[in-house]
Amino acid sequence: MAAEWICRALRDGALAGEHAPALTIKDSITSPLGFDVFAHVLSQHSTNISAGKSQSRGLVLVAFCRSPSFYLDLLNKRGLDTASSHQWIRILDCYTDPLGWKDRLAESASATKLSHEGLNMASIRGNVKDIDSVYSSIISLGKGFVEQGNVRFCVAIDSVNEMLRYASLSSVAGLISSLRCCDQISSVFWFYHADLCEERVTAVLDYMSTMAASIEPLIQFANRQRSNSENLSLLDQNFTRGKLHLRCKRRNGRVRVMFEDIHIGQSGINFTSASCEDGVINQGLLPKVQFNLQLSEKELKDRAKVVLPFEHQGNGKPVQIYDGRKSLTDGKYEIAPVSTGISDTDKESSKGEIIYFRDSEDEMPDSDEDPDDDLDI
Amino acid sequence: MEIRGLLDEALGLQHLSGRVVLLEDCVETSAAFVLHHLLKRSLSQPLHSSNVVVFIAFAQPLSHYDRILRKLGCNLAAQRDNSKFFFFDMLMDCPDEDNGKGGDGGLVSLYGKILKTMSALPQVNKNCVTVMIDDVSLMEVAARGSTNLVLDFLHYCHTLVSEFGCSLVMLNHEDIYSGMVSPTLILQMKYLADILIKAEPLATGLASDVHGQLTVVNRSIVDGERSRNKPCNFHFKVKENSVEYFYPGSRT
Numbered sequence: 001m002a003a004e005w006i007c008r009a010l011r012d013g014a015l016a017g018e019h020a021p022a023l024t025i026k027d028s029i030t031s032p033l034g035f036d037v038f039a040h041v042l043s044q045h046s047t048n049i050s051a052g053k054s055q056s057r058g059l060v061l062v063a064f065c066r067s068p069s070f071y072l073d074l075l076n077k078r079g080l081d082t083a084s085s086h087q088w089i090r091i092l093d094c095y096t097d098p099l100g101w102k103d104r105l106a107e108s109a110s111a112t113k114l115s116h117e118g119l120n121m122a123s124i125r126g127n128v129k130d131i132d133s134v135y136s137s138i139i140s141l142g143k144g145f146v147e148q149g150n151v152r153f154c155v156a157i158d159s160v161n162e163m164l165r166y167a168s169l170s171s172v173a174g175l176i177s178s179l180r181c182c183d184q185i186s187s188v189f190w191f192y193h194a195d196l197c198e199e200r201v202t203a204v205l206d207y208m209s210t211m212a213a214s215i216e217p218l219i220q221f222a223n224r225q226r227s228n229s230e231n232l233s234l235l236d237q238n239f240t241r242g243k244l245h246l247r248c249k250r251r252n253g254r255v256r257v258m259f260e261d262i263h264i265g266q267s268g269i270n271f272t273s274a275s276c277e278d279g280v281i282n283q284g285l286l287p288k289v290q291f292n293l294q295l296s297e298k299e300l301k302d303r304a305k306v307v308l309p310f311e312h313q314g315n316g317k318p319v320q321i322y323d324g325r326k327s328l329t330d331g332k333y334e335i336a337p338v339s340t341g342i343s344d345t346d347k348e349s350s351k352g353e354i355i356y357f358r359d360s361e362d363e364m365p366d367s368d369e370d371p372d373d374d375l376d377i
Numbered sequence: 378m379e380i381r382g383l384l385d386e387a388l389g390l391q392h393l394s395g396r397v398v399l400l401e402d403c404v405e406t407s408a409a410f411v412l413h414h415l416l417k418r419s420l421s422q423p424l425h426s427s428n429v430v431v432f433i434a435f436a437q438p439l440s441h442y443d444r445i446l447r448k449l450g451c452n453l454a455a456q457r458d459n460s461k462f463f464f465f466d467m468l469m470d471c472p473d474e475d476n477g478k479g480g481d482g483g484l485v486s487l488y489g490k491i492l493k494t495m496s497a498l499p500q501v502n503k504n505c506v507t508v509m510i511d512d513v514s515l516m517e518v519a520a521r522g523s524t525n526l527v528l529d530f531l532h533y534c535h536t537l538v539s540e541f542g543c544s545l546v547m548l549n550h551e552d553i554y555s556g557m558v559s560p561t562l563i564l565q566m567k568y569l570a571d572i573l574i575k576a577e578p579l580a581t582g583l584a585s586d587v588h589g590q591l592t593v594v595n596r597s598i599v600d601g602e603r604s605r606n607k608p609c610n611f612h613f614k615v616k617e618n619s620v621e622y623f624y625p626g627s628r629t
Contacts, residue, residue, distance in 0.1 A: 029567055032596075067539045096536055099529055105489040162532075165525055193568055196561055232592070235608050239596055 002246040002260040003037075003271040006211060007044045009248070013055030013152060013186030018251070020180045023189035024209040026202070031217035031242040033262055033269075038191040040269050042071075042156055043078040045189075049088045049154070050080060056154040056186035058145030060138050062092045064162035068121055090141040093123035094134070098166065100126020131163075131171040135178060142184060152186035155179055160192035164201065173204055180208070211248045215262065218243055240264045243274065306352040383611045383622040384414065387593035388572065393419075393544040394504055397535065399570035401563070403552040406589035408576035410615050412511055415546055416442070417451045419507045420462060428505045429498060430456075431463045431491055435515035439464050448618040463494050467519060482520035484530045491534075495541060506543035508534060513549040517562065524562045531569060551575075571596060579612070586628070587612045 006023060014020040025041065027034025042061070048054040061071060068091040075089070076082045097103060103125050122141055127133050142153040157163070163172050179188050194202050194214065206212045217238045244260040259274040295303065398415070402408035419428050434442070442464075443453045456462035465487065495506055510516065513527060520526040534545050547566065554563045567573060573594040579587060594608040612628075614621045 029564060032568065067536070070539065096540075098532070101485050101488055101529075101533055102492075104485065105492065165528060193564075196559075196564055196568070198559070232608050232610055235594065239594070239608075 001271075001273060002213070002244050002258040003040065005248070005258065006041060006213060006246065007048070009211060010041070010045050010154065010187045010189065011048045011054040013154075020182070020185045021187050021211065022176070022180055022209040023187070023211045023213065024205050025189065025191040025213045025215075026194040026205075027215040027242075028193065028195040031215050031238050032193075033215050033239075033242045033264060034191055034193065036264055036269050037213065037215060037244065037262065038156075038158065038189075039074055041189060043075055043080065045154065045156075046075055046080055046089065047078075050084075054154075054186070055152055057088065057151050058142065058153040059089045060092060060141045060153060060155050061089060062094060062134070062138060062155065062157045064094045064098070064157070065159040067095050068093050088145070090144060091121050092134070092137055092141055093121055094128050094162075096123055097125045098128040098162075128163075129166045131167045131175050134163075135175050138179070139182065139184075152184050154186050155188045157188075157190035160190050160205065161196050164192075164197065169201055169204060173208065176205075176208055211246060213244055213246045216243045216245055218261070244271065302352055306354065308354065382620070383609070383624070384411070384574075384591065384593070384613075384620075385418070387595065387609050387611075389595065393507065393546075393572070395538060395542045396544045396571045397538060397569050398544065398546045398572045398574065399566050400546065400548040400574050400576070401551045402548070402576040403550060403578075405578040406576045408548060408574065408591075409511075410613075410620055411574055411576065411591070412509065412546065412548055413442070413445050413449060414620065415507070416509060417446060417449045420453075420456055421451050427501045428507065429461050429463070429502045431465070431494055431506060431508045433465045433467060433487065433491075433508070433510045433516075435467045435519060436511045438468060439466060450618075465490060467516075482523070482526060484516070484520055484526055488530060488533050491537070495537065495543070504542035506541060508537065508543060508545045510534075510545075510547040513547050513562070513566065514553055527562065528565055531566070535569060586614055588614050590625070591622070 009021050010023065012021075023041070025034050025038050027037075042059075045054065046059060049056055049059055063071060071091060072082050072085065075085065122137060124134060124137055138155055142155070145151065145153045160172065163175075176188065176190070179185055190205075192205070218241050219234055219237065240263065242262045244262050246258040246260070248256045248258070250256065261272045261274045263270045263272065393415075400408040400411050416430060416432070419430050432442070439453070446453050453462055453464075457464065467483075467487070491508065495503065498506070513531075516530070517524060517527050520530075531547070537543055538545050549563055549566060551563060573592075575592045575594075576589055577592070578589050590610060590612050592608065592610045611622050611624050613623075
């Protein structure tokens with residue numbers, strides 16, 4: 001449900017007079033499935049766009065950590081027609097040569113220059129550190145879709161981490177917020193690894209997004225320092241399974257939280273509702289022991305029925321609590337439950353009770369009491 | 378051949394093309410033998426006779442690797458003469474003198490050399506190249522402690538992987554980052570890697586006939602689908618000219 005919700009929100013886009021909705025996708029090394037979720041959202045949204053179902057007419061993908069051809073392959077594999085892709089996707093290539101090393105080397109050695117520029121690509125060579133130029137490239141790529149004033153496009157950024165390596169947090173935050181303000185943009189989404197950034201970076205990015213999807217491991221490692229080798233099956237689980245935790249902020253300030261399980265199988269990524277998650281996780285966490293740590297419902301009921309010794313609540317008799325000292329006079333109370341108990345068990349067989357026979361008059365009071373504590377010696 | 382070993386099984390039989398492999402070790406247990414193994418495997422597999430290795434050495438001189446590989450049955454000098462083994466000795470050419478521009482620790486020019494080497498190869502060899510880095514922590518030293526610069530270099534190496542379909546093998550030590558608040562370099566490398574091979578001592582301490590344990594996590598994607606390779610863990614014993622791999626408890 002959460003994943004569908006995300007795709008719907010991106011599809012519906014921005015309302016007039018509001019900032020564009022923004023989605024953060026983040027993960028950490030214990031459950032590194034964030035990129036799969038990003039790829040899922042990307043392909044779902046692309047499907048919507050190419051089918052004309054979305055508010056946005058095109059998608060500008062800012063590629064920092066994968067090559068443009070990787071993304072075209074990915075979309076092709078998800079059944080999108082990349083031949084007509086130039087009508088709805090443009091890729092800003094910040095991957096191939098972000099710092100201009102290749103250009104610099106090509107100049108000095110006059111080697112053949114590799115060119116990726118095609119119909120739907122643009123690349124930034126050497127000046128990725130200049131966030132303003134990234135912004136203007138995004139806008140000018142998007143303008144390709146936007147002939148009339150009221151058509152919008154969507155922006156996807158595949159790694160905010162890389163961007164943060166090249167530029168300061170404030171300039172990255174500035175880029176994102178100016179993208180959200182832009183009239184021609186219908187939605188923005190981005191992905192990053194949360195454990196590579198400081199906490200304040202995570203907080204800033206969360207504040208700027210209307211939806212924050214974080215991927216968490218199903219089972220947390222009890223001890224981070226513990227070597228993987230001892231938790232091989234856990235490790236394996238965390239590479240294929242995870243929990244999608246989605247927090248959406250409504251316009252009125254209400255925050256809604258949703259959970260969903262992620263499973264990555266041979267056929268791709270699956271989302272299932274996480275209704276039974278707690279039970280499953282708890283069962284998974286409990287060590288296998290030969291005795292029960294918890295009571296069944298029947299056992300709980302039976303336990304509630306047990307009448308504790310010397311406490312006859314609710315049956316009209318005075319409440320008598322055994323203090324270890326009562327003797328002869330109480331004899332009848334000690335015997336009584338036995339005689340009545342037998343007849344009672346016929347009537348209500350499920351009633352439990354504790355039968356206590358005092359062995360002899362010599363029985364000592366409870367061991368923690370000092371029998372002589374009232375003596376003044 | 379039975380000697381194939383659990384390591385090769387865990388890595389899969391195909392060439393590692395298009396993969397990034399991270400070897401992670403610690404003071405007690407060195408993963409250098411895995412590097413030697415991969416070097417030998419890349420050079421001597423008859424299946425892939427067009428294999429080429431580009432070796433970037435920050436840690437040891439050529440003679441060191443030559444001596445070890447000869448024991449493993451692989452002649453580096455001959456391979457180098459056949460243009461199948463390219464060795465960049467970063468100990469010898471001091472980056473400061475080499476590059477007057479300064480500031481980049483010679484990494485830009487190193488990248489230029491790798492690119493030039495790879496571009497000059499015949500087409501058959503291009504996607505069978507393995508780039509090996511021994512080791513990244515010393516590269517960081519050469520970059521004068523600039524993690525960002527190392528990451529930039531690794532990013533450019535990654536572009537080689539996606540452009541040429543070559544493979545990248547890098548070694549780093551985990552424990553030197555253990556005390557840091559945000560161990561970003563090793564974490565970044567883990568994110569970059571498709572295959573993680575971790576060498577660590579036995580949890581139970583030292584043993585005379587077991588030298589440590591290897592954990593191989595292979596999360597590479599084969600043909601768009603996640604491969605079935607489960608993470609695996611086994612023990613090893615490094616011998617004079619071979620390494621024995623075995624499952625825990627399978628040796629008496």
